[in-house]
Amino acid sequence: MFPLRRNRRLRTNESIRSLVRETNLSPQDFMFPMFIAEGKGIKTEIPSMPGIYRQSIDGTVKEVKELWNLGVKAVNLYVKVSENLKDNTGKEAWNKDGLMQQSIKAIKDAVPEMIVMPDVALDPYSIYGHDGIIENGQIINDATVDALTQMSISHAEAGADFVAPSDMMDGRILAIRNGLEENGFHNVGIMSYSAKYASAFYGPFRDALDSAPKESTEAIPKNKKTYQMDYANRIEAIKEAIDDVDEGADIVMVKPGMAYLDIVREVKDNVDVPVAVYHVSGEYAMIKAAAEKGWLDHDKIVLEQLFCIKRAGASIISTYFAKEAAKLLQ
Template sequence: MFPLSRNRRLRTNESIRSIVRETSLSTSDFMFPMFIAEGSNFIAEIPSMPGIYRRSLDLTIKEVKELWSIGIKAINIYVKVSDSLKDNTGKEAWNKDGLMQKSIRAIKDAVPGMIIMPDVALDPYSIYGHDGIIHKGQIVNDATNDALTLMSLSHADAGADFVAPSDMMDGRVLAIRRALEQNGHHNVGIMSYSAKYASSFYGPFRDALDSAPVDLQDVPKDKKTYQMDYANRIEAIKEALDDVEEGADIVMVKPGIAYLDIVREVKNAVNVPVAVFQVSGEYAMVKAASERGWLDHDKIMMEQLMCIKRAGANLISTYFAKEAAILMNK
């Protein structure tokens, strides 16, 4: 009761605020998404994502070494696939000599301690830009799961620490987990994109991989039949619980900042770590506003990351990871 209790006593100065602070960030909380392209000595900035690049594998390895040196211990990796390798089956996704598989092996050889979580979805390999196989105008679930299982096994064979199915097909975690167990990959984890919403925040990412759905007759024009309706909350809890039951070691909520209520709901419901993906559109908005002088870049970056952690994230996949780590190491 005031004046016996004055809440402002614990805000008097930075030293006091720091010792009573409820949430903290470290570089170990971050995972950095990386885009890998064919070729050598190649680097190209993604126009809609300032500061984020597609790199050839040799330059990716150089960047991974730098990330490790500043305390980042986990990476998501995505590959830019040549149009000539795309089809409706996604078969290039489990080519043992494909770009993704070569990249996993090379990164693990160069920086053995780096946790590698390759993306498991067919959209970079699909001529239609969808996360699944299309048959008679529909995204077919079970045939897609078969493809995702082959893809996951190829990642595990190459040395991935986790596989990260981001497709939102029903039952894919169970299919992948069974296949990993049957093939001796008992210690390869699954980080499932459990609550992935059909969001408009993904635009810059699709620019990076040229993976947006194509506008063709008899091809779904969006991903709403498999990604979640952003009006739904309870459904996210069900999705996460289902994935844990099927063998997921980490569950993810995506996007991040606009979905922190979902992060807390999922955190309260599951008994496994919760990851959050602060996605490309969220990153691009901060960059655009700060370039115009409307926001203080570093302050808003750190505030958003802290808010994601406060909501319940154990791991944050963010394009800000490198910048934030450099700032935190000063």
């Protein structure tokens, strides 16, 4: 007796496999994180992230044009702030002539249809490298939320399409939404880092921006575990995402990516907005290092990981592989 159903019939060749493929991937699924530095003509490779650079605005604009031509429609912006501009209030974050604000304007002037999502967090502006204002050795939630709201409004004034709060303070989505509405920015969206875990996968990113918590003789937290999520928790991620949607988030994000695909699916099944996933710097660095050693096929593993993230439920993938993957998909 032969089996009536032979599942292998649908795997016979690439034509049939592509015809019945459940998950499809395109450059329009990607968002590219970009690191921006002061100056002109600056292009510094990040040692722990081969092929990724901190660039001045002129180089950033050039790369944005390249991304657009490859079909990548969104960028996520981060700035490396001069030490002399850092303090415990983060006030440089809402300077209308600050590096982030200038970068947003330059990109929108050069490629008006590119979706620009600047990072909203205080760590690049903090003398302590934390995402919030510190008082008496504690990260102060409500004062930080006020600062993040000012920062978001300044990004909207500069031309941002979405603001992307990555700080994990409580109540910041509602405060930012109210601030945007009160200032007439009804169409500026919020992509909330809703389930952002206190992960060791962020190391290369913190090298890129010098945004790790600083060693200090003062009584300050030595890590970000009092506000970023415990990686042992799952249900908490659902709660955080639902809270952010209720407060006005248009998109919710899970970060990191590959090690957290169970969380991506849980969040996807429990919210009615698009879910973004950040394929983070440590994941990027591991692939690059293993491929350099000849232990993995670089191109095959890149596409496999991105397909897996999309299959898990991601509508948007923020990935340092965006340019390479867009070329591979062509």
